[in-house]
Amino acid sequence: MEEVRLAAKDINKIFISNKKEVVALQDVNLDIKTGEFVSLLGPSGCGKSTFLRLVAGLDTYTEGDLQLDGKQITGAGRDRGVVFQQYSLLPWLYAWENVAFALKKDKSLSKRQKKEMAMHFLKLVGLEGFENHYPSQMSGGMQQRVAIARALVYKPSLLLMDEPFGALDAQTRKEMQDLLLGVWEEEKCSVLFVTHDVDEAVYLSDRIYVMSARPGKIAKEIQVELARPREWDIQLTKEFIEYKREIIIELQGKRNAPVAKQA
Numbered sequence: 044m045e046e047v048r049l050a051a052k053d054i055n056k057i058f059i060s061n062k063k064e065v066v067a068l069q070d071v072n073l074d075i076k077t078g079e080f081v082s083l084l085g086p087s088g089c090g091k092s093t094f095l096r097l098v099a100g101l102d103t104y105t106e107g108d109l110q111l112d113g114k115q116i117t118g119a120g121r122d123r124g125v126v127f128q129q130y131s132l133l134p135w136l137y138a139w140e141n142v143a144f145a146l147k148k149d150k151s152l153s154k155r156q157k158k159e160m161a162m163h164f165l166k167l168v169g170l171e172g173f174e175n176h177y178p179s180q181m182s183g184g185m186q187q188r189v190a191i192a193r194a195l196v197y198k199p200s201l202l203l204m205d206e207p208f209g210a211l212d213a214q215t216r217k218e219m220q221d222l223l224l225g226v227w228e229e230e231k232c233s234v235l236f237v238t239h240d241v242d243e244a245v246y247l248s249d250r251i252y253v254m255s256a257r258p259g260k261i262a263k264e265i266q267v268e269l270a271r272p273r274e275w276d277i278q279l280t281k282e283f284i285e286y287k288r289e290i291i292i293e294l295q296g297k298r299n300a301p302v303a304k305q306a
């Protein structure tokens with residue numbers, strides 16, 4: 044976990060909206076090392092999605108330097124797999140075809156190889172037996188599993204996840220968090236995970252960057268030293284609650300905030 048995968052230096056992003064400047068990100072410095080699970084946590088509108096979109100190459104930054112594996116990010120690429128809150132699967136394709144679709148342009152792979160790879164990743168996310176189901180025949184959690192398989196199928200350097208479980212019910216969300224931890228431990232991928240959920244960030248992450256809003260800045264960096272593999276009941280430990288408390292105090296901007304007040 045030593046090598047730096049993603050390095051963001053003094054990133055600024057200004058949008059022009061109704062002829063006014065909106066500073067979405069100010070002097071954001073962040074890095075992700077190989078195999079590391081890093082979360083970007085903060086209130087609505089603090090610039091989390093904006094930052095993730097810059098890393099995905101879907102938008103450009105105004106100032107700064109953003110590098111993946113030592114190369115400047117200048118656009119989207121297969122070295123990054125992205126999972127959004129909305130599953131964005133193609134409704135007319137089977138689950139396996141949705142996953143294999145990500146490999147569409149890869150001429151070095153035969154159709155059979157693409158199907159085999161898709162089946163491998165569907166199995167990894169617990170969807171063996173559902174490969175010939177259409178998205179409409181699957182639950183939200185299952186569709187998001189397909190989206191995760193699709194993002195992983197070309198072995199990206201970095202997995203980018205923007206509130207991936209935000210549309211799921213509480214129970215499914217918990218199951219998906221465990222599924223993601225299992226997949227991450229198996230694949231040893233590096234992850235940038237955007238969330239506004241404190242418990243989710245602490246449970247999943249090696250490191251958390253807490254952001255503050257207007258302008259979006261990194262307010263605090265927290266190393267989560269909870270043992271792995273993690274199971275849900277770690278959330279009941281004193282250490283876990285202490286991490287939550289530290290983050291909530293940062294988000295609320297005041298000292299001695301009682302944990303019980305968190306939503």
Ligand SMILES: Nc1ncnc2c1ncn2[C@@H]1O[C@H](COP(=O)(O)OP(=O)(O)OP(=O)(O)O)[C@@H](O)[C@H]1O
Pocket residue numbers: 058059060065066067085086087088089090091092093094239259
């Ligand atoms: N295309 C755009 N044009 C103008 N302003 C934008 C644009 N995209 C984002 N913004 C502004 O940039 C700021 C950061 O937005 P962003 O969506 O990154 O926040 P966020 O932390 O991801 O919020 P949420 O958790 O609600 O998704 C907000 O003030 C938003 O209004």
